[in-house]
Amino acid sequence: MALIEAMIILLFTSLNFFGSKSVGKAEAFIVLTKLSILFIFIIFGLFTINPAYINPSFSSNAMSGTLNAAVIFFLSYMGFGLVTNASENIKEPKKNVPKAIYISIGIVAVVYVLVSTVAVGNLTITQLMAAQDNALAVAARPFLGSMGFLLISIGALFSISSAINATLYGGANIAYTLAKEGELPQAFERKVWFGSSEGLYITAGLSLVFALFLNMGGIASITSAVFIVIYVFVIVSHYRLADEIGGRKKLLVLNAAVISAVFVLLMYYQFTTQANIFYSIIIIFLFAYLAEYLYRRYGKREFAEELKHGD
Numbered sequence: 001m002a003l004i005e006a007m008i009i010l011l012f013t014s015l016n017f018f019g020s021k022s023v024g025k026a027e028a029f030i031v032l033t034k035l036s037i038l039f040i041f042i043i044f045g046l047f048t049i050n051p052a053y054i055n056p057s058f059s060s061n062a063m064s065g066t067l068n069a070a071v072i073f074f075l076s077y078m079g080f081g082l083v084t085n086a087s088e089n090i091k092e093p094k095k096n097v098p099k100a101i102y103i104s105i106g107i108v109a110v111v112y113v114l115v116s117t118v119a120v121g122n123l124t125i126t127q128l129m130a131a132q133d134n135a136l137a138v139a140a141r142p143f144l145g146s147m148g149f150l151l152i153s154i155g156a157l158f159s160i161s162s163a164i165n166a167t168l169y170g171g172a173n174i175a176y177t178l179a180k181e182g183e184l185p186q187a188f189e190r191k192v193w194f195g196s197s198e199g200l201y202i203t204a205g206l207s208l209v210f211a212l213f214l215n216m217g218g219i220a221s222i223t224s225a226v227f228i229v230i231y232v233f234v235i236v237s238h239y240r241l242a243d244e245i246g247g248r249k250k251l252l253v254l255n256a257a258v259i260s261a262v263f264v265l266l267m268y269y270q271f272t273t274q275a276n277i278f279y280s281i282i283i284i285f286l287f288a289y290l291a292e293y294l295y296r297r298y299g300k301r302e303f304a305e306e307l308k309h310g311d
Helices: 001-020 020-048 060-089 093-122 125-179 199-212 215-239 249-275 275-298 305-308
Strands: none
Touching: 001 199, 020 093, 020 125, 060 093, 060 249, 093 125, 215 249, 215 275, 249 275
């Protein structure tokens, strides 16, 4: 699996050479293919649902499992923030970025509910847990046979490709923008091979390291933890600037509290289930803090705000 991930990373790194339009067209094709596979899964699966499997349970174990699932479900929605990474390449970003996020969330919510209903309605919870990462593929067998297992497996590859493509493009864009503002080393904005910024190659290189040494579940957990911390700081920054740029402070405080609680639950879950991932997250945060400290202390570049005010 790690080899496949590495090949996908290299493929989409190469695709970034051709600019945002090529990345956008590739992403549109991948998403269309992925949704088509899911719609086949939904349409055929709805006719074979066992009503007894989807009856809710309110036992303590069931409620605890629902809470853990809600945290994971919440984390899966955090990827919508990647839409903002492409805002400088979107026409009328103030209007179209929020619209893109709302429409995407609406579509994904419907797809999530339908896919979950089909999966839970065709397999028992024990069977789903035994299948783990192959749960959807196994759930497709009762109504699509072995072809369904293959089809969903292909859909999973497209899903991984979509995530990697969005992360590479968004990560490189953010790194380039931050570097131009003086908040990252100049290497991240330097144009090198094929006219791409060096930040793209650094992002791709780090992605390869994670792909080769960690499984997909571990990578997802680390990424989720990083996203949560970033969002907390974004919300704190928004709170401090609310009088200038607008925003309801009470809502911002509520958002910060909810996201912080999700982070605590995620870390607790990792500590109790995958201690190595828990410690990997801690090490990554410590390394990031050390790198930032050294850059601010010994870096020769000035931040854009400092240059603006002549400080």
